[in-house]
Amino acid sequence: MRRLLLVLLAIVALLPADAGAAKKIQVVTTIPDLADMTRKVAGDLADVSSIATGVEDIHAVPMKPKFAVLLNRADVVILMGLEAEHAFLPALLDASRNPKIRRDAPGYIDASVYVPVLEVPTRLDRSLGDQHPMGNPHINLDPVRGKSMVRAIADGLARNFPEHASTFQKNAAAYTKELDAAIARWQQEAAPLKGKKLVSYHPDLIYFVERFGLEAFGTIEMRPGIDPTPSHVADLIERMRQAKVEIVVRERHYPAGLAETVAKATGAKLVELPAMVGGVPEADNYIAFIDYNIRTLVKAATGG
């Protein structure tokens, strides 16, 4: 008996690592926002893991061998799209050698497909910087676009697993209802932000700003991914003083010093915000993430 048990244990050890979980859909997302949305849509049908933890710069997530292994075993990969992940995803997909999730395969689920995109370049020019070649990809900061991302995830999963399509759609509808209630509440809570001018380090708040009635006055970066020059910073400070800009946002993955300098020189309030779920411990799911950003900005704008 004991011998049989040992033999069985040895056989299990020889099986591929994912054999026990073979019944669940293996999902890899690029960022935690997408992982949270996917868990809401797929429920118990999927095992979901995220490459980024949320504290990284989405344009520069460090690549690790374990991500290629994860992608090798994935049934689908879910990404923000619009080239947001260009610094790491294409190389990891190559390394994963998984035909199911190649860019032209059904398992490649782009969450941006139903989202209206802002800041689409009218001409291609290398001097314009290279982080936003398809337009601004930071769609996760706007919860209304978040609903479109949920729809893209549900449709993408249904395309790959039609047998579960009705479950995905039902779950997506329930989560969308939850988001609609939160959006109505956020519109009220964000009322003190209406008309406030804001400077951020990188242009990742434009969708948020548009949704909640603020004004994106400028960025500390010259252009997406292009570090500021001293003359750019001096000019920005001068223009901010004239326009009485009240808020400087440092997204938490950007350096603190320059944002502090700009805030001090202009008398603006310095606010530190996460750009993804997981960027601060309190923002541990998508609704909590938007909650955190609104609460933190309202507190700064109302002198808290």
Ligand SMILES: [Zn+2]
């Ligand atoms: Zn960006």
